[in-house]
Amino acid sequence: MIRVAVVGAQGRMGSSVVEAVKAADDMVLSASVGSTGELSDIRTDSTDVAVEFTVPSASLGNVLTLIGQGVDLVVGTTGWTQEKLDQVRQALATAPRKDQAVCIAPNFAISAVLADYFASKAAEYFTSAEVIELHHPDKVDAPSGTAIHTAQAIGQARRRARLASMPDGTQGEAASRGQLIDGVPVHAVRLQGLNAHEEILLGNTGEQLTIRADSFDRSSFMPGVLLAVRTIAAGGHEGLTVGLDQFLDL
Ligand SMILES: NC(=O)c1ccc[n+]([C@@H]2O[C@H](COP(=O)([O-])OP(=O)(O)OC[C@H]3O[C@@H](n4cnc5c(N)ncnc54)[C@H](O)[C@@H]3O)[C@@H](O)[C@H]2O)c1
Numbered sequence: 001m002i003r004v005a006v007v008g009a010q011g012r013m014g015s016s017v018v019e020a021v022k023a024a025d026d027m028v029l030s031a032s033v034g035s036t037g038e039l040s041d042i043r044t045d046s047t048d049v050a051v052e053f054t055v056p057s058a059s060l061g062n063v064l065t066l067i068g069q070g071v072d073l074v075v076g077t078t079g080w081t082q083e084k085l086d087q088v089r090q091a092l093a094t095a096p097r098k099d100q101a102v103c104i105a106p107n108f109a110i111s112a113v114l115a116d117y118f119a120s121k122a123a124e125y126f127t128s129a130e131v132i133e134l135h136h137p138d139k140v141d142a143p144s145g146t147a148i149h150t151a152q153a154i155g156q157a158r159r160r161a162r163l164a165s166m167p168d169g170t171q172g173e174a175a176s177r178g179q180l181i182d183g184v185p186v187h188a189v190r191l192q193g194l195n196a197h198e199e200i201l202l203g204n205t206g207e208q209l210t211i212r213a214d215s216f217d218r219s220s221f222m223p224g225v226l227l228a229v230r231t232i233a234a235g236g237h238e239g240l241t242v243g244l245d246q247f248l249d250l
């Protein structure tokens with residue numbers, strides 16, 4: 001049995017993970033920690049993998065503390081910059097266990113992971129690319145971690161293909177053109193009734209490709225979370241892995 005601790009256990013995602021772990025035949029819940037709980041309860045004598053879904057302002061601190069306690073991690077909280085990821089890599093380099101592993105993924109839904117992957121493949125064939133993410137209004141960060149990841153993948157693909165900057169004749173005030181991430185405009189919508197959705201628009205003269213992923217319910221994230229837990233627990237992924245795509249045979 002894989003012994004799993006959940007950090008952020010009272011949140012929307014954390015509480016779903018607690019239920020998913022309880023329902024999994026090969027897992028047992030070893031600890032569940034809320035915002036006032038003690039991370040010191042999560043140690044390698046009782047936990048194999050900790051799953052962290054909290055808030056962007058707390059996640060790095062939680063991750064560094066748990067790495068220091070020798071614990072492997074699956075992290076779904078968003079808000080990760082290159083600087084923060086580098087701090088995780090540094091902590092892992094001096095971690096108590098040599099084979100310690102952390103997986104940080106902005107999205108565990110297979111639809112979103114594939115949309116991101118397809119966009120990274122398609123982007124080099126299109127003159128223009130824009131990302132629209134649409135979420136429930138309780139979300140604290142914008143743009144979404146997934147949209148940032150997608151825009152960065154599109155930016156990389158465009159550089160690989162040596163594409164020129166995108167055509168855009170906008171003059172003067174351009175706030176409504178979205179936030180540029182790696183040269184890609186990203187637009188964030190917050191709307192009552194939505195859960196988590198992303199649309200990638202790719203355009204050429206006379207044609208358009210639209211890639212869209214919809215998570216209608218938080219249950220959509222659970223198979224990916226459990227897959228990441230099983231993959232980390234099985235070993236062989238020491239160090240930092242960013243993105244669930246790294247654990248899929250794409
Ligand atoms: N990777 C994915 O597939 C995926 C899917 C959905 C949401 N998310 C991300 O997961 C994060 C959480 O989303 P949510 O909808 O569950 O938010 P939420 O606000 O419902 O839950 C966050 C929880 O973290 C708790 N918390 C805050 N600080 C804490 C701390 N220091 N230690 C322990 N717990 C603490 C809060 O009390 C709250 O219960 C967000 O960053 C969101 O973008 C990722």
Ligand SMILES: O=C(O)C1=N[C@H](C(=O)O)CCC1
Pocket residue numbers: 078106107135139140143144145146147195196
């Ligand atoms: O509901 C959220 O919050 C979500 N956050 C992630 C993100 O920012 O990409 C994944 C989708 C849901």
